[in-house]
Amino acid sequence: MNRLREMFAGIRARDVAFMGGYALYLVFGYMSFESPTVLTSLGQTGAHVESLFLVAVVAARLVVYLVMMAVARRASNRSSSLTAIVVCAGAAATGFVVTRMAFQFAGYVPLEALVPWLVFGGLFFGAGDALINLLWARFCGTFDLRQAYLFVLLSNVASLVVYFLVTLLPSPAMLPVGAVLFFASAWFCKKCLDARAPIAEEYSAPVFKGALSALWRPMLGTAILSFMSGLMLQVSARQDIPLATFQQTALVTQAVVIVALLLPALFVKSRPSLGSVYKVALPLSAAGFLLLPLIWNGVGGLANACAQLGTLVASIILWCMLANAVHDTKLPAALLFSCSLVCTNAARMAGTLLGLFKADSFGQGNLELTAVALVAVYLVAMVSMFLFKDKKLEGSGEGDGKAAMPVAERQGDALADRCASLAQAHGLTPRESEILVHLGQGRTARAVSEKLVVSENTVKYHIKSIYQKLDVHSRDEVIDLIEHSE
Numbered sequence: 001m002n003r004l005r006e007m008f009a010g011i012r013a014r015d016v017a018f019m020g021g022y023a024l025y026l027v028f029g030y031m032s033f034e035s036p037t038v039l040t041s042l043g044q045t046g047a048h049v050e051s052l053f054l055v056a057v058v059a060a061r062l063v064v065y066l067v068m069m070a071v072a073r074r075a076s077n078r079s080s081s082l083t084a085i086v087v088c089a090g091a092a093a094t095g096f097v098v099t100r101m102a103f104q105f106a107g108y109v110p111l112e113a114l115v116p117w118l119v120f121g122g123l124f125f126g127a128g129d130a131l132i133n134l135l136w137a138r139f140c141g142t143f144d145l146r147q148a149y150l151f152v153l154l155s156n157v158a159s160l161v162v163y164f165l166v167t168l169l170p171s172p173a174m175l176p177v178g179a180v181l182f183f184a185s186a187w188f189c190k191k192c193l194d195a196r197a198p199i200a201e202e203y204s205a206p207v208f209k210g211a212l213s214a215l216w217r218p219m220l221g222t223a224i225l226s227f228m229s230g231l232m233l234q235v236s237a238r239q240d241i242p243l244a245t246f247q248q249t250a251l252v253t254q255a256v257v258i259v260a261l262l263l264p265a266l267f268v269k270s271r272p273s274l275g276s277v278y279k280v281a282l283p284l285s286a287a288g289f290l291l292l293p294l295i296w297n298g299v300g301g302l303a304n305a306c307a308q309l310g311t312l313v314a315s316i317i318l319w320c321m322l323a324n325a326v327h328d329t330k331l332p333a334a335l336l337f338s339c340s341l342v343c344t345n346a347a348r349m350a351g352t353l354l355g356l357f358k359a360d361s362f363g364q365g366n367l368e369l370t371a372v373a374l375v376a377v378y379l380v381a382m383v384s385m386f387l388f389k390d391k392k393l394e395g396s397g398e399g400d401g402k403a404a405m406p407v408a409e410r411q412g413d414a415l416a417d418r419c420a421s422l423a424q425a426h427g428l429t430p431r432e433s434e435i436l437v438h439l440g441q442g443r444t445a446r447a448v449s450e451k452l453v454v455s456e457n458t459v460k461y462h463i464k465s466i467y468q469k470l471d472v473h474s475r476d477e478v479i480d481l482i483e484h485s486e
Contacts, residue, residue: 015195019151021188022136026159027166028181030250031174032125033057049115051234051356056119058230058349060126065338065345068134072335073203081193084135089186092128095121096179103175128182130341135189137337140319141326142196146265148323152316153262160255167251201332202429206468210461211325211336218321219340222314223347229311230348234355250308257309261316315344328454329461330431415440418485426469435462439475440482 033054099121102114140148166177322340326333419440423433438448445463449456463475472478 015192018188018191018195020155020158021185021192022139022151023155023158023162024181024188025132025136025185026155027162028178028185029129030159030163031166031178031181033129048356049111049118051352052115053118053122054230054233054352055349055356056122057126057129058345058352060123061130061345062342062349064127064130064134065342068334068338069342072332072338081135081190084131085186085190088128088131088135089183090128091124091131092179092182092186095124095126095128096175096182098124100175132182132186132189133341134334134337135186135193137319137323137326138333139189139192139196140323141333143323144327145320145324148320148327149265150262152319153258153265156254156258156316157262160251160258164251167248200330200430202330202431203332203335204429204432204462204465206465207329207458207461208331208335210457210464211329211331212339214457215318215321215325215336215340218314218318219343222311222318222340223343225311225314226344227347227351229308230351231355232308232351234352253309254312257313261313318344328458415482418482422470422482422485428466428469432462432466432469435459436466436478436482439463439466439478442475442479444475 098117102117102121106114140151143151162181166174169177318340322337323333325331326336416437419433419437422428423436428436434452435448438451443451445459446456449459452459466478467473470478470481472481
């Protein structure tokens with residue numbers, strides 16, 4: 001439990017309560033996107049309507065993330081959190097109002113006539129969801145890896161408890177409860193952002209490319225699992241499984257997996273090895289497809305639960321890795337998270353569309369076609385596992401790896417002034433300016449990483465950017481340039 005005390009050290013109890021808003025957001029996601037809980041207010045909507053709603057949600061997410069990728073390089077994180085929350089809440093409110101109107105007319109007009117309204121509502125649902133997701137991403141970027149991991153897992157535990165209570169409510173209450181959860185989460189998010197010291201975000205092309213090169217494997221793995229998740233959800237929607245049974249199976253299986261991930265983080269001293277978890281997540285998701293021809297709907301949607309669990313585990317791990325990258329590199333959270341979320345949501349869209357048009361082929365009596373699809377997906381998962389093998393970077397990126405003779409560490413104002421002058425003249429970012437001073441003192445990339453408490457690779461990315469801007473090729477040239485600057 002010392003890990004929890006370390007995580008919340010210096011944080012007021014009120015701020016800890018505000019962090020529970022992320023759990024409320026997760027519950028809203030379970031209700032709206034991971035199961036047809038919200039749509040139960042319409043009665044028996046049918047798989048086709050639910051699928052179209054999800055397609056609209058994912059499409060809106062993709063648009064928002066693509067827009068954020070385009071603007072995040074130039075946007076400043078100093079933008080008002082209140083403004084961002086208002087825009088987010090406005091988009092979601094439109095989605096709730098339109099969907100609620102469709103529910104009101106459900107008893108008077110054919111369901112087919114309400115589909116355009118539900119799709120329209122789904123677009124605003126997705127936009128609001130994407131925006132608040134990025135706001136929580138900015139908040140998580142203020143944590144280091146262990147803190148982010150504990151925060152996300154504890155939030156998932158709390159969300160399962162709240163979701164269980166929500167499932168006990170009558171169907172007509174689902175949409176209003178979903179609205180309350182979303183707006184409460186948005187308000188808590190603002191409080192969390194105001195309580196934490198904001199990250200001085202800065203964009204650097206070499207650092208951004210370096211971060212993507214370190215994260216593309218988990219992004220690929222999560223995208224594959226998201227595709228499988230979207231497909232399996234459509235297949236499951238064709239099965240005769242009561243919603244309550246569907247929910248209970250998901251709750252129990254998710255609780256077991258989340259607790260299994262949480263306990264080692266609480267009691268093991270070493271830094272969590274997140275990459276290795278994919279070796280469990282990928283076969284777990286594939287197992288859902290392998291079980292489907294055998295059990296169909298006989299175990300309360302267990303096959304679907306397995307597929308969703310693989311995606312859940314991979315998404316948690318990727319989220320923590322992204323948050324740690326933002327904390328480490330100072331890259332804009334909206335940029336880094338949007339790049340990842342575009343990949344995973346595009347894959348989920350592909351799986352959903354495939355399921356929408358082809359899931360009927362995966363009938364209980366059509367095992368041959370199902371088996372072909374399952375084997376193909378399983379092979380893709382195994383190939384992905386091979387891609388996740390850790391590869392050690394060779395070479396230090398500084399000449400032939402030999403440490404240059406360090407000059408004396410000068411602590412006076414002269415060095416800082418010269419570095420500041422160079423930084424201003426060559427357009428260095430604040431983080432690059434800070435690293436330039438350390439280079440001027442003769443420190444290696446490893447020594448700088450220890451001083452700044454960031455990864456060595458991140459420092460190397462910054463150093464590469466500094467070399468490009470100063471038009472030099474080694475640390476010795478940097479030192480010489482500093483010493484001869486006016």
